[in-house]
Amino acid sequence: MKIKDLPENTLHRLVIYLNxxxxxxxxxxxxxxxxELxxxxxxxxxxxxKDLSFVGNLGTKGVGYSVKSLKFSLKKFLGRTEEWNLVVGGLTPLAEYLINNRDLQKEGFYIMSAFDTRPEKIGLIINGVSVYNLDQLSYVTKAIKVHIGIITSEDKPEEYFQAFLRENIRAILNLxxxxxxxxxxxxxxxxxxxPMALTKLSFFLKNSS
Amino acid sequence: MKIKDLPENTLHRLVIYLNxxxxxxxxxxxxxxxxELxxxxxxxxxxxxKDLSFVGNLGTKGVGYSVKSLKFSLKKFLGRTEEWNLVVGGLTPLAEYLINNRDLQKEGFYIMSAFDTRPEKIGLIINGVSVYNLDQLSYVTKAIKVHIGIITSEDKPEEYFQAFLRENIRAILNLxxxxxxxxxxxxxxxxxxxPMALTKLSFFLKNSS
Structure with missing residues (x-):
C-alpha cells in the first residue's frame, strides 16, 4: 500500500491519536x-x-508507548513537523477569527494573506495579514509558496475554489x-x-431516547 | 437495522447531500x-x-430528484425540521464567533447561554446571550431543555464535558x-x-507530488 492510499478513516483516527x-x-x-490510549x-x-503499525512506532511490550516518542512519530508521519503556508478566501468573521488565532501558528500553519472581492475589504490589514483582491492571487503565489487554501466565503465559495485550483493550491479546507x-x-x-457537525448531533437526538 | 445504527460514514454523506x-x-x-448530484x-x-434508500426518497426514473422534495426528506430524516437549544462552554473567541453568527439560528440551532469559570467573563452579555458561571449550569437546565453542548474551552475542555454529562446533555460538539x-x-x-482538519491536508501534501 502506498502511504497516500491510507484509508480516510485510518487517517482520521491517526489525527485523533496525535491530539x-x-x-x-x-x-x-x-x-x-x-x-488507556x-x-x-x-x-x-x-x-x-493496527493503525499505529502504519506509522511504525510499535511501543514496548509491558511498558506501553512513550507519549513523547509516539507523538513525534505521528507528527512526522502526518507532515506536522513541517511548516505550511495558508491563504484565506473571503474576509468573513470566521476568517478574522482564524487570522487572530495564534494557536494555528504554534501548530505550524501560517496564514500569509487573505483575499476578497468586496472593495471595502481590500487593503485591510488584520493581525499583520493583508487582504488582497482575489484577482491578485497569482502575484502572491508567485512570491510565496502557498500550500493550503481556506475558504470561508458563504457568498461565492466556488469562485475562491476555482481561483485556488488555477494557482495550483491543491489542499483546500472548505468552511x-x-x-x-x-x-x-x-x-x-x-x-x-x-451546521454540518450539528446536524450529525440532531440526527442522534432525533433517533435516541 | 435500527435507524440509530446508521453507519457513521453514511450519516456523513447524508449531511453532505443535504448541504x-x-x-x-x-x-x-x-x-x-x-x-449530477x-x-x-x-x-x-x-x-x-444506496444512501438515499435509508431516507426513503427514491426520485423518479428519467426525471431525477426534485431538489426541494429531497432536501425536505433529508432534513426531516436528519432531525433538522426541529429546533435545538444549545449552550456553549468557555467564552473563547470561537464561542463569541458562534454566538454572533446568525446562520446557526436560521438553521434551527439556538445558542441559549454560555458558561465560563473565569470571574471576568461571568455576567457578560454577547449578542443577547448571557454568560453564567459553570456551576450554575443546573439552574439553566432546569429552566430550559438543553439539547446540545458546544465545548470551545482550550484550558479545561474536560471540566465542561463532565458538567454537560452531569446535566444529561447527551450531544456534544467538542471544538x-x-x-x-x-x-x-x-x-x-x-x-x-x-488543526485536526489541517493535519489531514498536511498529510496529503507530504505524501503527494
Whole structure:
C-alpha cells in the first residue's frame, strides 16, 4: 500500500491519536498503555495497534508507548513537523477569527494573506495579514509558496475554489456551508461547517431516547 | 437495522447531500439527476442511491430528484425540521464567533447561554446571550431543555464535558483541540478542531507530488 492510499478513516483516527497524545504530554504524562490510549481515543486496542503499525512506532511490550516518542512519530508521519503556508478566501468573521488565532501558528500553519472581492475589504490589514483582491492571487503565489487554501466565503465559495485550483493550491479546507469536490486525485478537500457537525448531533437526538 | 445504527460514514454523506441540495435550491435548481448530484457530492451514483434508500426518497426514473422534495426528506430524516437549544462552554473567541453568527439560528440551532469559570467573563452579555458561571449550569437546565453542548474551552475542555454529562446533555460538539470520548452509547460527541482538519491536508501534501 502506498502511504497516500491510507484509508480516510485510518487517517482520521491517526489525527485523533496525535491530539490525544498532545493533551497527555501537556499533562506531563510520560507513557501510556495501548488500552488507556485506545480508551481515550474512543477505539479498541486492536484497532489502535493496527493503525499505529502504519506509522511504525510499535511501543514496548509491558511498558506501553512513550507519549513523547509516539507523538513525534505521528507528527512526522502526518507532515506536522513541517511548516505550511495558508491563504484565506473571503474576509468573513470566521476568517478574522482564524487570522487572530495564534494557536494555528504554534501548530505550524501560517496564514500569509487573505483575499476578497468586496472593495471595502481590500487593503485591510488584520493581525499583520493583508487582504488582497482575489484577482491578485497569482502575484502572491508567485512570491510565496502557498500550500493550503481556506475558504470561508458563504457568498461565492466556488469562485475562491476555482481561483485556488488555477494557482495550483491543491489542499483546500472548505468552511463554507456548500461542500466542494474535485475529481482530480491531486486535489484534497476537507469540508467542514458548524451546521454540518450539528446536524450529525440532531440526527442522534432525533433517533435516541 | 435500527435507524440509530446508521453507519457513521453514511450519516456523513447524508449531511453532505443535504448541504449540496441546499446550495442547489439557492441557485433555483428544481431537479437534479442522481449522476449530477453524486458528482457534486464526491460519490458515485450507486453509493448515492444506496444512501438515499435509508431516507426513503427514491426520485423518479428519467426525471431525477426534485431538489426541494429531497432536501425536505433529508432534513426531516436528519432531525433538522426541529429546533435545538444549545449552550456553549468557555467564552473563547470561537464561542463569541458562534454566538454572533446568525446562520446557526436560521438553521434551527439556538445558542441559549454560555458558561465560563473565569470571574471576568461571568455576567457578560454577547449578542443577547448571557454568560453564567459553570456551576450554575443546573439552574439553566432546569429552566430550559438543553439539547446540545458546544465545548470551545482550550484550558479545561474536560471540566465542561463532565458538567454537560452531569446535566444529561447527551450531544456534544467538542471544538477544543483535545478529542473527547464517552463509552456511554447514549452520548454522542463530534470532535472538530481546525488543526485536526489541517493535519489531514498536511498529510496529503507530504505524501503527494
Amino acid at each position: 490525544v497524545l498532545d493533551a497527555l504530554e501537556k499533562k506531563k504524562v510520560d507513557s501510556v498503555s495501548s488500552e 485506545a480508551k481515550r481515543c474512543g477505539v479498541n486496542p486492536a484497532q489502535l495497534r 463554507s456551508s456548500t461542500p466542494l469536490y474535485s475529481e482530480n486525485p491531486e486535489v484534497k478537500i476537507e469540508n467542514f461547517s458548524f | 449540496v441540495l441546499d446550495a442547489l435550491e439557492k441557485k433555483k435548481v428544481d431537479s437534479v439527476s442522481s449522476e 453524486a458528482k457534486r457530492c464526491g460519490v458515485n451514483p450507486a453509493q448515492l442511491r 477544543s483541540s483535545t478529542p473527547l470520548y464517552s463509552e456511554n452509547p447514549e452520548v454522542k460527541i463530534e470532535n472538530f478542531s481546525f
